[in-house]
Amino acid sequence: MSGSEVFADGLLAGRVALVTGGGTGLGRATAAELLRCGASVVIAGRRADVLEATVATLGEGAGYVAGDIRTEAGAQAIVDDAVSRHGRLDILVNNAGGQYFVPAEGIELKGWRAVWRLNLGGTRRMCEASLPALRAAGGGTIVNVTFSPHNGLPGMTHSGAARAGVEGYTRELAAELFDDDIAVIAAAAGHFDTDALDKYPPTVRAQTAGGVPMQRLGRPEEHAWMVALCASPLRMALSGAVLTVDGARDNFYGGWPPAALTVGEGEVPTEERRPPATR
Numbered sequence: 001m002s003g004s005e006v007f008a009d010g011l012l013a014g015r016v017a018l019v020t021g022g023g024t025g026l027g028r029a030t031a032a033e034l035l036r037c038g039a040s041v042v043i044a045g046r047r048a049d050v051l052e053a054t055v056a057t058l059g060e061g062a063g064y065v066a067g068d069i070r071t072e073a074g075a076q077a078i079v080d081d082a083v084s085r086h087g088r089l090d091i092l093v094n095n096a097g098g099q100y101f102v103p104a105e106g107i108e109l110k111g112w113r114a115v116w117r118l119n120l121g122g123t124r125r126m127c128e129a130s131l132p133a134l135r136a137a138g139g140g141t142i143v144n145v146t147f148s149p150h151n152g153l154p155g156m157t158h159s160g161a162a163r164a165g166v167e168g169y170t171r172e173l174a175a176e177l178f179d180d181d182i183a184v185i186a187a188a189a190g191h192f193d194t195d196a197l198d199k200y201p202p203t204v205r206a207q208t209a210g211g212v213p214m215q216r217l218g219r220p221e222e223h224a225w226m227v228a229l230c231a232s233p234l235r236m237a238l239s240g241a242v243l244t245v246d247g248a249r250d251n252f253y254g255g256w257p258p259a260a261l262t263v264g265e266g267e268v269p270t271e272e273r274r275p276p277a278t279r
């Protein structure tokens with residue numbers, strides 16, 4: 001595999017990374033970037049055939065373990081496999097997650113619980129299962145993938161709430177782990193161009209880029225660069241932070257100018273200046 005476009009050769013040489021959901025989309029791009037930076041990488045997910053095919057494209061330094069992060073035993077088995085394979089663990093990327101698109105009032109309690117069990121529960125279980133190995137390695141990095149916009153993503157209320165929980169968990173855990181030299185960072189992804197978007201109603205994929213001020217979807221490698229940065233020597237200074245890579249989606253909806261505020265041929269009017277106050 002060729003070197004990183006962003007980071008120096010060997011940035012993560014000798015490090016071992018575990019990426020959940022590494023068989024597809026953002027997780028696959030993350031695994032590829034960590035490999036380019038010199039780490040050995042184990043990817044995890046439930047479907048062995050998907051993981052096997054991804055490992056074949058990632059090449060040397062990559063391996064996989066099939067498992068489910070939603071149970072304590074599943075999370076522990078994933079971590080144990082990665083550690084037994086490489087003898088250590090330095091980087092955990094909690095990327096596995098997701099939800100289904102539905103208006104808030106249509107969310108059944110069972111569905112709400114399923115989304116929380118995966119996103120918040122799975123992240124917590126993976127962190128707890130990994131901490132002994134990260135401590136044994138003398139420190140490390142945990143990256144928890146969450147969501148942007150933080151100001152609300154209609155249709156994903158169950159997941160927005162769960163990811164807010166992950167960000168809270170990230171902040172508290174970071175504060176407790178400074179003495180162990182373990183960084184805990186949330187990577188809030190905006191809207192990225194992955195195959196996963198195909199499962200939503202067609203209008204979601206078609207309209208999503210239009211809601212991003214950057215006016216395009218993020219590229220998976222852009223997200224992966226952020227994750228690699230979190231594992232870099234900057235990691236402890238970033239610990240406890242929520243890093244948002246989203247083309248300004250958190251700040252604003254749509255491109256500039258906002259259609260509802262334009263006049264004439266599309267200009268945005270400027271308010272009349274009041275005359276200076278007289279004394």
Ligand SMILES: CCC/C=C/C(=O)SCCNC(=O)CCNC(=O)[C@H](O)C(C)(C)COP(=O)([O-])OP(=O)([O-])OC[C@H]1O[C@@H](n2cnc3c(N)ncnc32)[C@H](O)[C@@H]1OP(=O)([O-])[O-]
Pocket residue numbers: 097098099100101102108109110111112114115118190191192196197204208
């Ligand atoms: C747009 C840009 C932003 C992109 C963001 C991304 O994250 S992209 C990445 C996106 N990638 C992913 O999202 C990948 C991962 N996502 C997943 O695996 C699922 O979304 C999951 C988290 C619900 C699976 O959890 P699980 O296996 O535990 O769930 P289960 O199947 O056993 O169902 C349990 C209950 O949930 C409910 N319910 C479920 N689906 C629907 C539905 N479509 N309709 C209605 N309801 C639904 C239902 O109540 C069901 O109970 P029932 O009726 O069966 O008695």
Ligand SMILES: NC(=O)C1=CN([C@@H]2O[C@H](COP(=O)(O)OP(=O)(O)OC[C@H]3O[C@@H](n4cnc5c(N)ncnc54)[C@H](OP(=O)(O)O)[C@@H]3O)[C@@H](O)[C@H]2O)C=CC1
Pocket residue numbers: 020021022023024025026027044045046047050067068069070095096097098099118122145146147148189190191192193194195196197
């Ligand atoms: N694409 C986007 O625009 C955005 C994505 N995100 C988040 O980024 C992450 C990756 O998204 P993306 O690559 O687009 O989507 P994918 O659906 O491709 O990724 C989800 C991955 O998680 C794995 N996974 C799901 N459930 C489990 C489980 N119980 N145990 C182990 N692995 C599991 C899946 O593999 P398998 O099914 O084989 O288990 C899959 O590889 C997700 O958390 C997503 O919510 C956040 C914001 C925006």
